[in-house]
Structure formats: C-alpha cells, structure tokens
Amino acid sequence: MTRRWLTPLALLLLSSGVVQAPAATAPRGVPAATSPRGVPAATSPREVPAAASPREVPAAASPREVIVDTDIGDDYDDAVALALVLASPHLKLDAVITSFGDTALRARMVQRLLREIGRTDVAVVAGPATPPGTRFTQSAWAAGGPPPAAAPGALGTILARLRAEPAGRITLIELAPETTLGAMLARDPVAVRRLAGVVLMGGSVRRGYGPTPGTNSDSPSIEYNVRRDPAGLRALLGSGVPVWMMPLDATEVPLDDAARQRLFATGTPLARWLATLYPAWADSTGGSREPTLFDVVPVAWLLRPDVCRPVPLDIVVSPAGDSTVGGGPPDAGVCLDIDRGAVLSLLQDRLAAR
Numbered sequence: 158m159t160r161r162w163l164t165p166l167a168l169l170l171l172s173s174g175v176v177q178a179p180a181a182t183a184p185r186g187v188p189a190a191t192s193p194r195g196v197p198a199a200t201s202p203r204e205v206p207a208a209a210s211p212r213e214v215p216a217a218a219s220p221r222e223v224i225v226d227t228d229i230g231d232d233y234d235d236a237v238a239l240a241l242v243l244a245s246p247h248l249k250l251d252a253v254i255t256s257f258g259d260t261a262l263r264a265r266m267v268q269r270l271l272r273e274i275g276r277t278d279v280a281v282v283a284g285p286a287t288p289p290g291t292r293f294t295q296s297a298w299a300a301g302g303p304p305p306a307a308a309p310g311a312l313g314t315i316l317a318r319l320r321a322e323p324a325g326r327i328t329l330i331e332l333a334p335e336t337t338l339g340a341m342l343a344r345d346p347v348a349v350r351r352l353a354g355v356v357l358m359g360g361s362v363r364r365g366y367g368p369t370p371g372t373n374s375d376s377p378s379i380e381y382n383v384r385r386d387p388a389g390l391r392a393l394l395g396s397g398v399p400v401w402m403m404p405l406d407a408t409e410v411p412l413d414d415a416a417r418q419r420l421f422a423t424g425t426p427l428a429r430w431l432a433t434l435y436p437a438w439a440d441s442t443g444g445s446r447e448p449t450l451f452d453v454v455p456v457a458w459l460l461r462p463d464v465c466r467p468v469p470l471d472i473v474v475s476p477a478g479d480s481t482v483g484g485g486p487p488d489a490g491v492c493l494d495i496d497r498g499a500v501l502s503l504l505q506d507r508l509a510a511r
C-alpha cells in the first residue's frame with residue numbers, strides 16, 4: 158500500500174471503521190430537485206473521458222474519484238466489479254458503502270479484502286440493514302473479516318464530505334438496491350446533488366432476464382435491484398443528480414468457463430481473491446457455473462465509454478419495480494446494448510496488470 162491513496166474522505170472515515178447504521182424504511186418524501194435535472198449527453202457523458210481507441214483504456218490526467226455502493230457477497234458480480242475498480246489506476250476509490258441485507262457482514266467482507274491487498278486507506282461504511290433479499294453465498298469468507306466497530310454517523314460523515322468537496326468531484330458507482338442512497342437523499346439531498354453523477358446497474362427497459370446466464374429475453378423483466386427498493390431509484394431519478402443507468406439490456410455479460418479460467422490464471426492478488434470466492438457462489442447456484450457480470454458494466458463504462466452508448470430517456474419506476482420509458486423529460490442516460498467482448502477484454506487486461 159502507498160499512502161498516496163489516502164484521500165480526504167478516507168481520512169475522515171478511517172477512525173469510524175465499519176458502521177452499522179440504524180435500520181431505515183424505504184425512503185419517502187425526498188424533496189424535488191431545485192436544480193435542473195441533469196440529463197447526460199447521449200454519446201459524451203459529462204466528465205467521462207473519451208476512449209483513446211476501442212482497445213485501450215482511456216488515459217486520464219488524474220484518477221476519477223469514486224465511491225462504490227455494493228451488496229457484495231450474494232451474487233458474484235459485485236466482487237468482480239470491485240476488483241476491477243481496485244485494479245484500475247484511473248479510478249481512485251474513496252470509500253465503499255455496503256447496502257441491503259446484512260450490511261455489516263458485507264462490510265467485513267470488503268474490509269478483509271482491503272486488508273489482504275494492503276488497501277486499508279479505503280473507508281468502508283455499512284449502510285442501513287434490511288431483511289435479506291437472497292442468499293449470502295460468500296458469508297463464510299466474509300465472516301473472516303474484522304468485526305465491525307461501533308461508530309454511528311458514518312453516513313452523515315459521507316454526506317458532510319460531499320458537502321465539503323467541490324461539486325462534481327466524486328462519482329458514485331451504484332451496484333445495489335438504492336436503500337442507502339435513498340436514505341442519504343432523504344437526509345441531505347443537497348449533499349447528494351454534489352455528486353458528479355451516479356452510474357448504476359439496475360432496471361430493465363426493453364429486454365429482460367434471458368433463459369440462460371448472459372442472454373436477454375425480448376421483453377423487460379422486473380430487475381432485482383429495482384424490485385428491492387423501487388422508491389430508492391425513483392428518488393434518485395427525481396433528485397437532479399446526473400444518472401447513467403445500465404439495465405439488464407446492457408449487463409447480461411457472461412463470464413464463461415474459458416474467460417473465467419483465463420482471469421484466474423493471471424494469478425494476481427485480486428484474481429486469486431475472485432478464484433477463492435468463486436466456489437462458494439457456484440455451489441449455491443444449483444448447477445450454473447457461469448456468472449453474469451451485471452455489476453461490472455458500470456465500472457467498465459467509466460473506464461471505456463465506448464462499451465455502450467447511453468441514450469437519454471425518461472425512466473418511470475413502478476411500485477412493483479418495473480422500469481419503463483415514459484413521455485416526460487429524460488432523467489437518465491441509459492445503455493440499451495453492450496460490447497460484451499470489450500468488457501471482458503478490459504476486465505482481463507486490468508486484472509492481469511494488478
């Protein structure tokens with residue numbers, strides 16, 4: 158580890174450790190945005206660097222500061238997405254928020270990883286706990302992490318930091334149901350609107366879950382993250398924060414056996430960690446051994462904007478979790494397709510390098 162990664166946000170949160178915030182109900186009553194809705198441009202998202210070439214990770218003069226919000230530990234893709242962030246020098250990870258279900262155990266999992274790879278400069282904050290949504294497949298590995306420390310108010314500390322930072326500096330990579338983000342919006346929408354934007358995995362617009370991993374149906378599904386907290390996504394879309402959305406249409410990226418074996422064979426610390434977690438996930442699936450890399454897509458797009466081209470849409474979220482296109486002003490840039498090969502190449506190249 159090198160101390161150059163020690164960001165101001167991390168400094169603020171290092172003393173806090175893992176925090177179990179009070180349970181929260183689904184966010185309600187988020188004030189309407191007072192600033193114009195930040196509708197991203199279709200092909201040149203704000204502050205997203207243009208790719209130097211289709212095969213190259215775009216060079217950046219300075220790393221993009223990011224916070225990752227994750228429900229790591231259930232499905233496998235959160236771990237791969239976090240590994241890609243940590244392996245990418247173009248992304249400067251300020252903090253990891255764990256959301257949905259047993260957020261304290263998820264935070265222990267992240268802390269264990271960060272400790273093992275020498276990245277203890279990254280703050281880890283547990284968001285509000287909720288009833289579980291699915292099986293915590295990687296719980297045994299997570300339980301080997303350090304026990305959480307009691308330090309109430311860490312979400313408040315993040316909000317304070319967002320207020321203190323220049324507006325537009327930090328990008329939130331949202332890989333979980335929006336339970337924590339909704340709570341942050343309900344508590345301090347002005348602070349959250351200082352984010353450069355939120356790049357999220359969630360929703361299903363024209364295509365849905367396919368019959369096998371990595372495929373799409375021809376009609377939309379109710380996507381997991383939105384189903385777990387539709388009010389949270391609705392609050393975000395109405396908040397005025399620029400939103401880029403990667404729905405099922407663009408995130409059915411399979412990690413097939415050959416690609417997985419190539420990834421693990423790189424032997425780098427993060428690849429070894431993914432190899433360690435994999436059996437626990439695979440054993441829980443009842444036969445499927447091919448993960449779908451839903452959550453990797455938002456990270457990949459930040460690194461290589463040419464993997465998909467967001468189009469501005471008005472996304473309407475139903476109480477059941479549908480995410481359909483309405484007739485109002487666009488409130489998100491939405492990727493409706495994806496270059497799967499480019500995502501896998503980027504993942505392989507980054508993991509092999511770190």
Ligand SMILES: [Ca+2]
Pocket residue numbers: 227228229234235332333452
């Ligand atoms: Ca996730």
